[in-house]
Amino acid sequence: MNTLAHGEASSYRSFLESGDRKGILAWILSTDHKRIGILYLACMVSLFFVAVIIGVLMRIEQLSTSHHIFPPAIYNAFFTVHGVIMIFMFVLPGASAVFGNFFLPIMIGARDVSFPRLNLMSWYFFIVGALVVIASLFTGDGPPDAGWTFYVPFSLRTGTNIPLGVFGVFLLGFSSILTGINFITTVHRMRAPGMTWHHMPLFVWATYATAWVQVLATPIIGVTLLLVIAERIFGIGVFDPAKGGDPVLYQHLFWIYSHPAVYIMILPAMGAITEVIPTFAHRTIFGYRAIAYSSIGIAGLGSLVWGHHMFTSGMGNAANLMFSLFTFLVAVPSAIKVFNWTATLYKGSIEVKPPMLFALTFVFLFSIGGLTGLIQGALNVNVHLHDTYWIVGHFHYVMFGGTGMGFFAALLHWFPKMFGKMYNERVAAISWFPIFIGFNMLYGGMLVLGYLGMPRRYYTHLPQYSTGHLIASIGGFIMAIGLVLFFANLVVALFKGKKAESNPWGGVTLEWHTPSPPPLENFEEIPVIKDRPYIFNPETAQ
Amino acid sequence: MEHAEEQGHVVPYRTLVKVWLLLLILTAVLVFVSTAFHEALSVAALLTLTPLKAGLVFFYFMHLKYERPFLKAMVFMVLGVLILFIGLTFLDISYR
């Protein structure tokens, strides 16, 4: 695609070594997009583990119907905190904040994002928001227990510390907005010469589409959460049925944001695996434009389907009809992507290294998740499935099997580039087995439980659901082994891994033309781009 | 990058003052209509005059008139999104 000299001369210093400050300050005061990306990564993985452990505790509680290890109030706090951390602190910023920050500027041939200081500020919003949420667990009258959806009027009446928790989420939203603004401006203003829209790697397209959703949808939840706080403190009445408020309007406002939010979660992960698949198939991506435009399509149509979370709330029938119709339409661009990824394997030259393994797993698990989404998108089936474990199964498939696996694939793909260290590929591949098997037992079990009528957010269950819960719990423990192995491998690599080459996988996008890890300025000279990305085999290119 | 448009357009003082006067007049009309006539008319005035006033501020005070077409399109896109949000919510409320 372009000819870049990247001789690793002796004077070369990576971004990890350069900078005036030392120690922790070199990180928390740095405006370098790569360092900020790693800051996000570190915080996110830690928070992820907290939430994962809570998830395992919930599985332990569901092992028995007669012995309750945790009282109901604690279990309610568990799923609330588990959901809030997973959603607002892991999958929502997720791939976008970590890999978007690190690679978006590099991939478009820029030295940094448009507003580096704003970028650092949004990390501070993130960390303060996270701390506030955590503080809400230990202050006031007990941890929030209303679920991550904070439905009124329960969230107004419960005695627990909802206002502080909600305020933390508000701050996290602010962080998301600032990142979005930054990325949109960066893509518009910072592209290297010759980097036209159709020369941009698809990860950039995906992050760009995500950024628009972040900017347009997040403010709605911002104001909604502020109103919940105002309701709790002053009693303004807009959501309080006792004062004539309509609780269903809260749900509208909540989902106007939170449905598009699920696409904020999945789009960057989709973008990341769109990088992984051609790299390991050693051939160009199939249907570049279709994939790029379907990202925009998902972002656009995704804003019109929020009502599918409210089919049983007594919504008007015209709304039920429209929202179900749009729900099915928004699945089309996802289908297009899946087909294009599959077609990209055709006549490739495929190496199934760990990143590829996880990327293919992404396609499989996300497809299951998406297809279960279709099933519950059908109106009358949704009536039965709403608020059961089926839904819990669906969203773990798309969020963990989709976003989570996409995140893992991206981490394996870019780890050598980010840290300049190589992990043990065999251990990574071995960790896949327990993860894959455990995953399907855990969440597949939940799907069956849900169809049989097991409601969600129950600290215990009726005896007829015991077998299902047992299988799910065992699956969870099996997956635990895999995940521990997965992360332990990376932690070991961080300290003891052998040095990574600048292009270990034979990738062709710009980030592979810089040394590993990249220098502070990314490029010695801003590259000039002459052609589209993903040309692996120029001789057969059409 | 296009250095030519970097500095932005200089809007003459006279234009600004004219726009300001127009805004004050529109406000007066709005207040007058909503106090003097009956409901329907005042709602109609609300729905026409208020966006008009906002448009004046956007186009002249905020220099939107002199911006690239892309930015203009984005502003309308954002307003469209908001209207869609409100419209779809009404779809629920009006057919309950």
Added chain:
Amino acid sequence: MSTAPAHAHPVHKDYQGAKFGMWLFLFTEILLFGGLFLLYSIYRSMYPIDFHNGGKHLNVIIGVANTVILLTSSLTVAVAITAIQKGNKKLTLACLGVTIVFALMFLANKYIEWSAEIRHGIYPNGPELLKMPNGEKIFYGLYYSMTGLHGLHVLAGIIALLITLDFVRRDKITGTDFNKLENVGLYWHLVDVIWIFLLPLLYLAA
């Protein structure tokens, strides 16, 4: 070439980019208030009569006065930008000063208005308000939320304007580098536009 020291970040400032970023921020503000407008329009359609009556207790004079104040302050900010573009620092400073004074006047009016209402027991959970029908409770809930959030924005605007004023004074904002002033101006105009909508929705609802 490979031995050349990594150069510092390019000094070149991306004005278009900064302005674009500001507009994006304004979009988020539009949608932030958009959520409240959504609630307002739905509740108004649910409680048309109560909203009509609710508007009666509000002081239209103060509302209109505040509109005129904000519109005029918008003018002065716009003039300040034209002035700095023409290199007229004195006029810029004067205009910014006047804008800040107007903004303070706006808040003072707001204070008078709110305290009068609170004295009459019309505030969330206030004795008078609790006696009113549900629709009016919602109307006032929205009234306080909308004007309160808007008031916070005015406050933030005043701080931003003060900082800009200082920058102009110290020649950090000049005829060739006035992007910060422009962005603050954009923000201030948006605050104005939101009030343009609040006036008929709240004060002229009766």
Added chain:
Amino acid sequence: MPFFQQASTAADRVDEVFLAITAVCVVFLVLITSLMVYFVIKYNRKRHPRGEDIEGNTMLEVVWTATPTVLFLFMFYFGWTNFDYDRSVPRDAMVINVTARQWAYSFTYPNGKQTTQLFLALNKPAKMNLHSLDVIHGFYIPAFRIKEDVVPGRDNYTWFTPTKLGSFDIMCTVICGVDHANMLSKAVVVPVSDFEKWYFGGEDAPLPGQADAAAVIPLKSESPAVAVLKAKACETCHSIDGSPMVGPTFRGLYGQKHIVKEAGGAEREVVVDDAYLAKAIQDPMVETVKGYPPAMPRNPLAEGDLKQVIDLIKSLN
């Protein structure tokens, strides 16, 4: 399908649509997965060392955009038409008022009879008018495949025609507090004749379907205090036999010393006596007992009822 319990007309329809959509989904999942596996093997680096840069194929793109779109529209259509059925109540349906509160359901029949379990006549349509006294609940009968949120301040409804005899779980699906998981009841479907015997049988008629619902005790036959506890759903959180539940048990409660937390957060010790009980029942959130979640709903009792309940608690020592 023996695996799924189908007990209403809606259940067949839900399962039909579910199975149809699932079938299409499985076909595509298998297709995608086997293609992926096949390509990975066939075009493995070892066997196929050079990839080919095939950029796309317009024909294919069109086909695989159009096919899902059409299939999706069909799925939507079937979901919608059958949902329409779920929302169209037949005119002859018996209207039963369902009242949900933290954490119990109660059912009121057109003739004024009130129960804590839902008694239904086989093959007769019944419409549920759903009302909530506090927060949102979710009225759910899995075997009937129906669910509707019970939203305070709103008149939601659902309906169904039971097609099988037996007793079926009623659950609550919207998180509504500490005892959300125990907000359970039963829908007891009996032959029309049995139903009518109870329904038209006057005050003392025994509840129908006792064989299935052994635990059901009519409100009438109990001491008035226990009836109050049942009617106000106190017994969903407080036991009278000493077993631990969400709130303190009534057994041995009188005369105990409790640490209570005042609204401000200060703690102090109280002795459980008449005055304390009266206050704690009528205004539970003013002071909450340490060690228990601050979760008791406000649920004022009439003067006489209050005295009876306090006497009952005293008698449990």
